[in-house]
Amino acid sequence: MRGEAISGPRPVRSDARPVHVIWMTSGLGCDGDTVSMTAATNPSLEDLLRGALPGIPPVIIYNPFFAYETGEAFMRAWGDAAAGKLDPFVLVVEGAIPNEEVNGDGHWAAFGIDPATGQPITTCTWIDRLAPRAAAVLALGTCAAYGGIPAMRNNPTGAMGLRDYLGWDWVSRLELPIVNLPGCPAQPDNITETLLCLVLHLIGMGPPIELDEQGRPRRIFGRTVHESCDRVGFAEQGRFAQSLGEPGCLVKLGCKGPVVKCNVPIRGWVNGIGGCPNVGGVCMACTMPGFPDKYMPFAENISLVTLYTNAARFTYGPVLRYFRERTIRRKYDVEPPWRRRAAELSSGYRRSW
Numbered sequence: 001m002r003g004e005a006i007s008g009p010r011p012v013r014s015d016a017r018p019v020h021v022i023w024m025t026s027g028l029g030c031d032g033d034t035v036s037m038t039a040a041t042n043p044s045l046e047d048l049l050r051g052a053l054p055g056i057p058p059v060i061i062y063n064p065f066f067a068y069e070t071g072e073a074f075m076r077a078w079g080d081a082a083a084g085k086l087d088p089f090v091l092v093v094e095g096a097i098p099n100e101e102v103n104g105d106g107h108w109a110a111f112g113i114d115p116a117t118g119q120p121i122t123t124c125t126w127i128d129r130l131a132p133r134a135a136a137v138l139a140l141g142t143c144a145a146y147g148g149i150p151a152m153r154n155n156p157t158g159a160m161g162l163r164d165y166l167g168w169d170w171v172s173r174l175e176l177p178i179v180n181l182p183g184c185p186a187q188p189d190n191i192t193e194t195l196l197c198l199v200l201h202l203i204g205m206g207p208p209i210e211l212d213e214q215g216r217p218r219r220i221f222g223r224t225v226h227e228s229c230d231r232v233g234f235a236e237q238g239r240f241a242q243s244l245g246e247p248g249c250l251v252k253l254g255c256k257g258p259v260v261k262c263n264v265p266i267r268g269w270v271n272g273i274g275g276c277p278n279v280g281g282v283c284m285a286c287t288m289p290g291f292p293d294k295y296m297p298f299a300e301n302i303s304l305v306t307l308y309t310n311a312a313r314f315t316y317g318p319v320l321r322y323f324r325e326r327t328i329r330r331k332y333d334v335e336p337p338w339r340r341r342a343a344e345l346s347s348g349y350r351r352s353w
């Protein structure tokens with residue numbers, strides 16, 4: 001998908017070189033992150049492609065899902081990138097990486113045909129060709145970041161995240177570590193925002209993305225779901241939903257929000273709307289490195305939850321609720337006393353003349 005020239009003055013310097021985004025969807029995954037990005041609004045995909053944001057260069061995204069080109073015409077960019085003719089480019093990998101060295105005969109993931117052999121080119125081969133040429137690398141979605149669903153226990157593919165494949169200390173030729181952007185799928189605005197930050201950094205207009213110890217953007221993954229959830233007030237006062245659809249904190253129904261790093265409750269899903277527990281769904285921990293194995297079964301609560309909920313329900317929760325409701329009723333949910341008809345002014349106002 002290519003950004004088109006738009007009429008009128010553009011904020012982009014006339015000498016600005018395009019930044020290319022080579023987006024592989026051929027890992028073990030479902031293309032859900034590509035679909036997710038189409039819902040982005042802040043910034044939107046169109047904002048990126050059309051240079052609608054001040055200072056950004058033309059951005060060209062090569063993604064099989066969006067492309068008009070097919071066959072050899074589409075594969076040309078991949079060949080050019082591998083040959084060093086596309087510069088700079090961001091390599092986006094979506095889907096888990098199968099370990100083709102140990103997972104038996106044949107292959108699990110491939111993309112394009114090698115003209116010399118007539119055989120499919122495996123995803124691992126593409127990564128080996130492209131990663132050394134890339135200016136920056138983004139592992140998009142939990143599958144690409146940590147292995148995700150394809151890497152569940154007992155899977156036959158040897159699936160793993162991109163950092164597990166290339167090495168956790170791997171850096172691009174510009175010395176940038178792989179950015180992990182987990183989520184199943186990743187939240188739409190998180191995707192476009194991270195791409196924008198990478199592009200701005202590549203053209204010298206922004207700092208590198210600060211990452212945490214799991215390779216995630218610290219700004220996006222600095223808080224737990226619980227810290228941002230709009231049901232946390234219920235939890236504080238010991239009000240827990242017993243079934244789906246009830247008001248109250250969802251922790252007894254299996255919500256993993258207290259131990260999960262994700263900004264979806266505060267950012268919403270599309271244009272600020274939605275966000276798992278905010279709209280009645282338990283958090284299943286889809287952004288976490290141990291997802292899904294460590295959080296199953298999704299609809300059962302984790303250890304110590306019964307202790308926590310009982311403590312909240314039968315000790316400080318009711319006490320908090322009682323005093324808070326009483327204070328609200330007596331002090332804060334009433335008008336100030338001087339706002340009544342009376343024989344004289346009682347608001348405390350003093351005339352100075």
Ligand code: SF4
Pocket residue numbers: 028029030031032033094095096140141142143144148149183184185186
């Ligand atoms: Fe699909 Fe989830 Fe994997 Fe993304 S992380 S490719 S949405 S299964």
Ligand code: SF4
Pocket residue numbers: 225226227229230231232233235248249250251255256257258277283
């Ligand atoms: Fe925390 Fe989940 Fe309850 Fe929200 S619903 S307050 S995230 S436990």
Ligand code: SF4
Pocket residue numbers: 183184225260261262263264265275276277282283284285286287288
């Ligand atoms: Fe995934 Fe939980 Fe975040 Fe929802 S709130 S996107 S289930 S980590």
